[in-house]
Amino acid sequence: MTTMRVPTRISSLLELEAVRAAGADVIALRQAMETPITEAPEVHLLVCGDTGCRANKSPLTRRTMEELVVEHGLADRVKVVQVGCFGFCKAGPVVVVYPGGTFYCHVKPQDCAEILLRHVMGGQPVERLLFTPNPKEKVRFHTTVDLPFYQGQVRRVLKNCGLINPESIDEAIAADRYFALAKALLEMTPDEVIAELKKSGLRGRGGAGFPTGLKWELCQKAVGDVKYVVCNADEGDPGAFMDRSILEGDPHGVLEAMAMAGYAIGAQQGYIYVRAEYPLAVERLKLAIRQARERGLLGKNILGTGFSFDIDIRLGAGAFVCGEETALIESIEGKRGMPRPKPPFPATAGLWQKPTLNNNVETYANIPQIVLFGADWFRQLGTEKSPGTKVFALAGQINNTGLVEVPMGTKLRDVVFTIGGGVPKGREFKAAQTGGPSGGCIPAEHLDTPLDFESLPALGTMMGSGGLTIMTDTACMVDLARFYLEFTQDESCGKCPPCRIGTKRMLELLEQICEGKGTHADIDQLERLAVGIRKGSLCGLGQSAPNPVLSTLRYYRDEYLAHVDDHKCPAGRCKALTEYQIDQELCKGCALCARSCPTDAIVGEVKHPFSIKIDLCIRCGNCYDVCKFHAVVR
């Protein structure tokens, strides 16, 4: 390793470059695929430190590894590094070994010694910890290059996630962080920054897809003595965690982009509004801000240019509506988070009635590379109207859950079946839900839809912030609509009647239908309410709340009718309409169902057919799922 003096306070491009140079070897090592591990002067064991892997005790794995390294006297050569999300959350805790990029899954503390001794010392990968889609087969995937999960993915926004230690500003700088800011401040005028952004065609990743460059321009032109830059990190869609992973894995990218925004529009203060339920993201942001201030990359006279910009964090208390930009602004102001009518738009009268630029985390995370590499580079991926990439949180009934970054326009089919590894065995893909509670469904017949800002609305759904929930034949679409309405009516701020009362009424109707008590008139009423609430609500939350209902009515009206006319739930989800029985012919008397029953409703004698006591059955479906002989019927 080089022993160049690393400046503590960075006050020029030269000093920034010195820091990058000091860390160049580290980055190079973590990208080295060919060097044989036994010959490498240094080995890095990258342990995922993102919330998902942490929930699976990755810190314990990391500490065990660190202790073993010391124990075996390897501390000089082997470094254990906590990094951000690799994306393949299903396989967590993930440990990746460089050089070579060997990708280990589900690494527990007891696996650490084997990795260290057999692989790092002996040069032999630990086969059993490599990914396989089917444990019964011998196929093993060694690296991120091989893993099907990464086929078709392009990690731009997530480029540093899983590469650098998010708690080290030096590593961030080594991975080019703050060079876009330096370029903007030293080589570009604010107009040029905005022009490049406009040329890039970047659209807001928070969901609405508003052209980012235009937003910056509006804010730059807005008259105001003081302006603000706001980062919306109040990610709230159920199942979505794109922004969280970005903040946990590469917080400096967002800080850098916000500073550029300040330069472009003429603001000196930024706020990151992040939900308090993201404690790790908050902690890493706080640390990143402190480091950036210490190094002079935030604060007064950044890089000696005379430009000053600082960032503070504001915590959201968990209200979904605070992701709506005007409610977010009210909340930052210390008021109850309730949306304000637009116009006036925040660009002209936002935070404390001052011109305010508000972008979402992923949007900011795109910007440094646009400034560094140019709009043309950015447009190389994606579609004409939706250039670049999009990060999706792949969840639901899919084999490979995780964080996925693909070029805009990638077909849903590729995301589900290649990257996502398809749906669990024996199940049939039914629909993908995008846009969370504001979105809708993409049914199986539209699997070849390109994921971009134009195609999804044409199907009655929306891009949203990136939640992508996969459903199979076990999902009831009426129940799905009910679930989302339950969410929105609970999260409604209460300010306007269409949302406050309307979502409640829609939920009540959906509950009736799910209970088999619905009528055709209820479906009509549901549609009338949906249209009126969409038109009449104050903010995006209310205006989009009916979407899950409209979307499921559009593609799955037959399921609604089955609930109403036949009092049947075709998917067997709606408990009131589902009754489980054991086929006496098919039952082998294995007792698996009885053991899985939480209410002891299944009785019988081993090796004789079992039966279900209907009065005790809570219709949870456990027996149906566990029976190997398809003897449980509904």
Add this chain to the structure above:
Amino acid sequence: MINLTIDRVPVSVEPGTTVLEAARQHGIRIPTLCYLKDINQIGACRMCLIEAKGYRGLQTACTLPCAEGMEVSTNTKDVRETRKLILELLLSDHNISCPTCVRQGNCELLRLSQEAGITDLPIKGELHQSAIDHSSPAISLDATKCVLCQRCVAVCREVQGVSAIGLVNRGFESRVAPFFQAQLNAAACANCGQCTLVCPTGALTERDDTAAVWEALHDPTKHVIVQTAPAIRVAVGETFGLPAGSISTGQMVTGLRRLGFDRVFDTTFTADLTIVEEASELEERLTHGGTLPLITSCSPGWVKYAEHFYPTMLPHLSTCKSPQQMFGALAKTYYAEKYGLDPKDIVSVSIMPCTAKKFEAGRPEMNASGYQDVDHVLTTREFGRMLRQAGVNLKKLPDSEFDSPLGLSTGAGVIFGTTGGVMEAALRTAAEWLTGNQLNGRVKFTEVRGEVRGIKEATVVVGGNVLRVAVANGLAAAARMLEKIQAGEVQYHFVEIMGCPGGCIGGGGQPIPPDGPEELDEVRQARIQSLYTIDEMSTIRRSHENPAVQALYREFLGEPLGEKSHHLLHTHYQVRHPAGVRTGR
């Protein structure tokens, strides 16, 4: 000027005008529920939805600024259907109990429903449940009738600077309530009742005390007397559809007799008495170096506000009781003695423009007579309802006179009902006392008149003395003044503070204008004007010249600030919790 069309009618408006105001200026009614000009323009109720060419979706007219060339449509199919649906939704969560609701005559929700052509209620569902908050002696809150327009919240915060209520919970569970879901009596509430004036439905109302008064009136063993505040005579007519500001003093007195009151007296009498005591107190503080400025204490909303928000300013408050309470103390002592009545048989009722008076009457220290001095306080609205309950048509009644001796008053006492009135009445007396003679007949002090949203200041030179005085109405304005006084930015000798905008005529117990609170400004002006008219027509216009007051001192009290006065007519204040946090403009 900005040129646009509304429903194809070309209109020109000042820059900054909202579409709603532009429409109103040109006679186009766009329905509203949450709108209060300059106070609550939040686009919450969605009643004022309109279409504007080039604008996304439906827009709220109350928040949308007019723009050059804008084409606004207020009555399209989309607009009508959406408004109607939203009203149906509101009604689906409304405790529809019109026959028993005090607002059935002037409910804005009812009116909007009729205007929207709602003929049935197709949307059904759970009603949000909430017990009525009866904890406050002044104001009742029935959340099941609330439409969450937030006008009350805005008035409390912006006009009064009190913020005793806000929104709690979220979504369908959202409620207007004091913070932390406390009950009203546990909040830093001034009881001013401005919220009840702007509530479009029967959610926020005065606490109804009519039943207790009927009970007393029907009890043959009781001698029931009534006092009426100056502001009632220029407002009660409105409850019978008379124009705002109609003077119905004589008919009001007759009406009270028809209800069965044994004696009908006038709070104006004790207003005059207050002036004599308070002017003496001012003179005392001026000459003996007491705490200055002296601040009036006749507005119970202001007094309770001071106890919550400005406890360190309490020594500035005049120790004089309000006219209502002076009357109460005298009725069960002086009056009882004079007419040989046992005070325990006297039921003393007051008709007030004020909800805070209900609280004031119940203060434990207000029992100088040995009994609760004032037994029941009714607002103008409750009084109007009692007349209707008794089948008395105020408009058809002949005039009659107040009873004596507690019914004789001066023009100075009458103008107590308006902002600046106490100050002017005090100046009339003080000027004469300080100069030792009649101030060249000066009775008009126009410099302290008028409903100004802010602070009126004047310097009055009386007999070589320079008196710096100031007047504030509305608690937010009062707070602005107090901040300046505390900061030493201003020096006054005497300050009048009225809790409500416009003074008592704008009190929280006054009739609600038939077309909603937007008319309040105009209505207050008319009532103020009428009080000055009564003053002009009065033969006696200085409080200390009131012969009944003079007789009272002669026969009973002795002298101003004397021992009896001290016992019966003066009071003290206390620090109240929770401590208030000042808000608003």
